[in-house]
Amino acid sequence: MAALRRLRQCASTGVGVSHLHTSSCALAKQHYKMLVLGGGTGGIAMSARMKRMLGAENVAVVESNEMHYYQPIWTLVGAGAKTLTSSGRSTASVMPSGVKWVKSKVQEINPDTNTVRTDDGNEISYEYLIVALGLQIHFEKIKGLPEGFEHPKIGSNYSIETVQKTWKALQDFKEGNAVFSFPNTLVKCAGAPQKIMYLTDAYLRKTGKRDKAKVIYNTSLPVIFGIKKYADVLWEIVKQRDLQVNLRQNLIEVRADKREAVFENLDKPGETKVLEYEMLHVTPPMGPNLVVKGSRLADEVGWLDVNKDHLQHNRYPNVFGIGDCTNLPTSKTGAAVAAQTAILNRTISKVLKNEKPDRKYDGYTSCPLVTSYNTVVLAEFDYNGQPLETFPINQAKERRLMYYMKADVMPHLYWHGLLRGLWGGPGPYRKLLHLGMK
Numbered sequence: 001m002a003a004l005r006r007l008r009q010c011a012s013t014g015v016g017v018s019h020l021h022t023s024s025c026a027l028a029k030q031h032y033k034m035l036v037l038g039g040g041t042g043g044i045a046m047s048a049r050m051k052r053m054l055g056a057e058n059v060a061v062v063e064s065n066e067m068h069y070y071q072p073i074w075t076l077v078g079a080g081a082k083t084l085t086s087s088g089r090s091t092a093s094v095m096p097s098g099v100k101w102v103k104s105k106v107q108e109i110n111p112d113t114n115t116v117r118t119d120d121g122n123e124i125s126y127e128y129l130i131v132a133l134g135l136q137i138h139f140e141k142i143k144g145l146p147e148g149f150e151h152p153k154i155g156s157n158y159s160i161e162t163v164q165k166t167w168k169a170l171q172d173f174k175e176g177n178a179v180f181s182f183p184n185t186l187v188k189c190a191g192a193p194q195k196i197m198y199l200t201d202a203y204l205r206k207t208g209k210r211d212k213a214k215v216i217y218n219t220s221l222p223v224i225f226g227i228k229k230y231a232d233v234l235w236e237i238v239k240q241r242d243l244q245v246n247l248r249q250n251l252i253e254v255r256a257d258k259r260e261a262v263f264e265n266l267d268k269p270g271e272t273k274v275l276e277y278e279m280l281h282v283t284p285p286m287g288p289n290l291v292v293k294g295s296r297l298a299d300e301v302g303w304l305d306v307n308k309d310h311l312q313h314n315r316y317p318n319v320f321g322i323g324d325c326t327n328l329p330t331s332k333t334g335a336a337v338a339a340q341t342a343i344l345n346r347t348i349s350k351v352l353k354n355e356k357p358d359r360k361y362d363g364y365t366s367c368p369l370v371t372s373y374n375t376v377v378l379a380e381f382d383y384n385g386q387p388l389e390t391f392p393i394n395q396a397k398e399r400r401l402m403y404y405m406k407a408d409v410m411p412h413l414y415w416h417g418l419l420r421g422l423w424g425g426p427g428p429y430r431k432l433l434h435l436g437m438k
């Protein structure tokens with residue numbers, strides 16, 4: 001009797017029940033033609049596109065968070081130019097209507113049986129899988145963190161819990177070192193660790209405190225930015241504004257009670273330097289999503305192993321990947337995800353017809369380098385590190401128009417274009433705009 005009641009309850013939830021345990025409907029087996037893992041940028045955008053291609057009833061998204069955030073605006077939240085509230089919307093509101101939202105965490109992916117197991121014990125099977133699980137941030141790899149964030153004067157734009165602490169530290173700045181770090185790992189939006197330095201400099205000038213501050217950017221990288229065209233202009237800016245850039249310096253410890261940051265010199269193993277700070281902005285070490293890393297879908301490092309042209313998995317042809325969780329050899333950004341959605345849509349439409357994928361991803365990525373409260377250098381480039389600029393003007397120049405685009409246009413393009421599967425990056429417009437100039 002009890003089992004029958006359970007069965008009725010489960011059936012009334014609308015779950016596609018093909019097999020049922022008597023004890024709990026949490027163990028009900030569900031099946032979808034297209035299963036999307038992750039309801040972040042790539043996951044929501046692809047679910048909107050898959051709904052259009054296959055019908056909503058054939059698509060499900062696994063995501064446990066009740067809120068969806070537009071992370072790129074956190075740079076401006078950390079500098080007090082936008083509110084955190086403005087960066088988030090409920091996951092329910094961005095989920096395409098009719099698409100099944102599985103409100104759980106993915107625990108295990110089994111591509112050999114075409115199944116996924118969630119943290120509440122459900123097994124979901126799929127015909128096709130899109131993995132969009134993003135990357136993992138690792139504050140805990142720095143000694144003294146994350147507990148150090150309980151102290152004042154320290155923040156990080158890289159998480160919801162810490163981004164407002166950056167703004168607090170900036171407002172409370174009195175006198176001393178403003179220190180910014182860049183870890184010894186891949187990161188998402190490789191420009192963000194220094195954008196907040198430029199904004200800090202601008203804020204301190206605006207509030208008359210700049211002459212009491214030493215602004216220091218300690219980066220693990222051997223360059224200020226990976227693409228020479230933009231690096232050249234950034235070096236000029238840091239010189240002009242008296243911002244100290246130290247290369248190959250990696251943050252390994254924060255003694256937040258004493259306001260000390262410890263950096264190791266990556267070129268001289270064993271050599272460390274302790275910096276006292278009045279403000280510290282931490283960019284955490286990052287790495288592959290742990291669920292991807294623990295599955296057979298991972299490459300030897302742990303990233304999702306996909307074909308760089310078509311975004312199809314290299315060993316499992318019914319699996320696809322997008323965004324920060326993949327091993328696509330380009331810089332990890334939302335702008336890159338936008339371009340990838342158009343390519344992946346095309347790849348999947350071909351695979352569904354038993355045809356070969358044709359359109360190739362060129363690696364397009366973009367980083368709006370915010371250099372003050374009203375200027376941006378808009379870096380755009382491809383797999384080869386070649387600039388691939390949308391506008392027929394020199395983008396390696398600080399421009400007010402680009403700041404307006406970053407702060408006010410991009411969020412609209414994100415919520416109403418990208419997430420609805422209507423914005424596949426600026427590629428087509430680039431061609432038009434450049435044609436117009438010829």
Ligand code: FAD
Pocket residue numbers: 037038039040041042043062063064065070071072073074075104105106107132133134135157158159188189192289291322323324325332333334335336337366367368
């Ligand atoms: P995400 O959007 O991170 O989504 C991953 C999703 O997977 C999340 O919703 C997460 O909850 C979910 N997930 C993870 N694990 C599980 C699990 N086990 N089970 C279920 N769900 C799971 N990009 C730009 O283009 N321009 C910028 O100016 C820019 N600035 C940035 C500034 C900052 C401070 C930050 C943090 C990022 C910035 N980015 C920028 C990067 C951009 O936000 C990301 O590259 C983009 O969101 C990646 O999309 P994604 O779908 O791959 O991952």
Ligand code: UQ1
Pocket residue numbers: 072333334335338366367368390410413414418423425426
């Ligand atoms: C972009 O497409 C995008 O996604 C909506 C961003 O936000 C995550 C960006 O920051 C940028 C720069 C682009 C590229 C778009 C144009 C118009 C250059």
